[in-house]
Amino acid sequence: MNKSWLVTPKNTDFSIHNIPFGIVKSSSKNPRVASRIGDYAIDLLALYDLELLNGLTVERSDLDVAHLNELMRHGKKGVRALRKRIIELFSEGNTELRHQNELHENVLLPISEVENLMPVKIGDYTDFYSSIEHATNVGTMFRDPNNALLPNWKYIPVGYHGRASSIILSGQEIHRPKGQQKPNESEPPVFGPSKLMDFELEMGFITFDGKPLGERISTAEADDYIFGMVLFNDWSARDIQKWEYVPLGPFLAKNFASSVSAWIVTLDALEPFRVEGPKQDPKVFPYLEFEGNKNIDISLEVLLQAEGAEENSICKSNYKYMYWNQCQQLAHHTVNGCNIKAGDLYASGTISGPTPDSYGSMLELSWKGTKPIRLKDGTERKFIQDNDTIIMKGHCEKEGIRVGFGEVCTKLLPSI
Numbered sequence: 001m002n003k004s005w006l007v008t009p010k011n012t013d014f015s016i017h018n019i020p021f022g023i024v025k026s027s028s029k030n031p032r033v034a035s036r037i038g039d040y041a042i043d044l045l046a047l048y049d050l051e052l053l054n055g056l057t058v059e060r061s062d063l064d065v066a067h068l069n070e071l072m073r074h075g076k077k078g079v080r081a082l083r084k085r086i087i088e089l090f091s092e093g094n095t096e097l098r099h100q101n102e103l104h105e106n107v108l109l110p111i112s113e114v115e116n117l118m119p120v121k122i123g124d125y126t127d128f129y130s131s132i133e134h135a136t137n138v139g140t141m142f143r144d145p146n147n148a149l150l151p152n153w154k155y156i157p158v159g160y161h162g163r164a165s166s167i168i169l170s171g172q173e174i175h176r177p178k179g180q181q182k183p184n185e186s187e188p189p190v191f192g193p194s195k196l197m198d199f200e201l202e203m204g205f206i207t208f209d210g211k212p213l214g215e216r217i218s219t220a221e222a223d224d225y226i227f228g229m230v231l232f233n234d235w236s237a238r239d240i241q242k243w244e245y246v247p248l249g250p251f252l253a254k255n256f257a258s259s260v261s262a263w264i265v266t267l268d269a270l271e272p273f274r275v276e277g278p279k280q281d282p283k284v285f286p287y288l289e290f291e292g293n294k295n296i297d298i299s300l301e302v303l304l305q306a307e308g309a310e311e312n313s314i315c316k317s318n319y320k321y322m323y324w325n326q327c328q329q330l331a332h333h334t335v336n337g338c339n340i341k342a343g344d345l346y347a348s349g350t351i352s353g354p355t356p357d358s359y360g361s362m363l364e365l366s367w368k369g370t371k372p373i374r375l376k377d378g379t380e381r382k383f384i385q386d387n388d389t390i391i392m393k394g395h396c397e398k399e400g401i402r403v404g405f406g407e408v409c410t411k412l413l414p415s416i
């Protein structure tokens with residue numbers, strides 16, 4: 001097993017097997033492209049200036065910038081070569097950086113001394129609905145328990161185009177949104193702060209530049225167009241959603257905020273954790289067929305922390321449960337010729353598992369408010385209250401190798 005000469009905390013999400021990408025700044029350094037190992041950010045611009053990234057396609061201007069979009073233009077091949085080189089520099093036995101203390105200080109920045117910025121200028125944002133457990137739960141609650149899935153669901157990786165402007169980084173607080181709701185069937189709608197605030201436990205993938213408009217990306221090609229993944233909390237106002245979603249789908253119930261984690265974990269780092277997905281029955285259309293294991297075993301957890309109180313683990317799920325995988329999502333997205341670009345974000349949809357403690361939203365966990373969740377401080381939650389913080393974590397682990405995402409953490413402030 002590859003090890004690093006740098007001491008990293010046991011069970012860190014950011015082992016030498018990870019080497020994700022992000023943007024950091026510090027009191028003395030402008031925003032720049034970075035990676036992370038253990039409790040250090042790796043300043044890639046500093047590595048470049050030390051001529052330790054020679055021979056790669058990456059240029060200084062790709063790193064001296066406050067987003068990863070320039071780097072992403074090098075595509076899978078360029079980013080893979082860069083990541084391999086970083087792994088090489090930190091591997092046990094490599095002395096290029098190790099034996100030069102003054103170089104350490106400029107390259108390795110204690111994570112407590114840097115601030116993460118939004119890693120990507122997000123272009124287009126699409127949200128799928130690809131968890132069969134989630135779609136079944138929602139269909140059971142709101143339609144017919146005996147016929148929960150809509151007729152299209154097992155044929156189409158259902159999705160909608162969302163809004164990129166309100167995607168925020170972990171750590172940024174949000175306010176409870178206001179909007180129209182219709183709490184009583186027999187009375188007119190009302191306007192005010194949402195009373196049914198919810199999270200959605202999701203993962204997102206970010207793409208490289210795709211093909212020209214009019215061309216398709218096949219399931220076999222899809223991985224080559226995916227840069228990496230993040231944790232994604234798709235904030236949802238259920239009461240606003242219920243009143244507005246017919247006939248065109250979610251709108252203001254969703255576009256006030258969605259939160260992402262700071263470090264983009266590459267598909268290369270996730271490759272060892274591939275697993276087989278659920279059996280798809282009926283047989284999918286040929287353009288959605290795929291070969292090999294395309295699901296990924298990523299353990300997911302949601303924690304709720306009330307103001308001044310302890311964290312409560314309220315959900316444990318896994319990305320491996322997804323019915324439709326990323327390759328199918330991307331193949332479907334482009335089958336009509338729709339083009340994709342570097343920096344586009346594609347979210348999975350709520351990731352629910354088979355058991356009630358693995359449901360990926362409050363809507364499901366509290367079953368529409370009928371089964372409140374009891375917290376350690378004795379209070380109950382049906383939905384999210386003001387000043388609650390929602391924390392999502394995710395990691396892969398196999399044969400002593402751990403690769404994780406850190407967390408996406410967002411506090412809900414009162415309405416303004």
Ligand code: CA
Pocket residue numbers: 127200202234349350
């Ligand atoms: Ca969603």
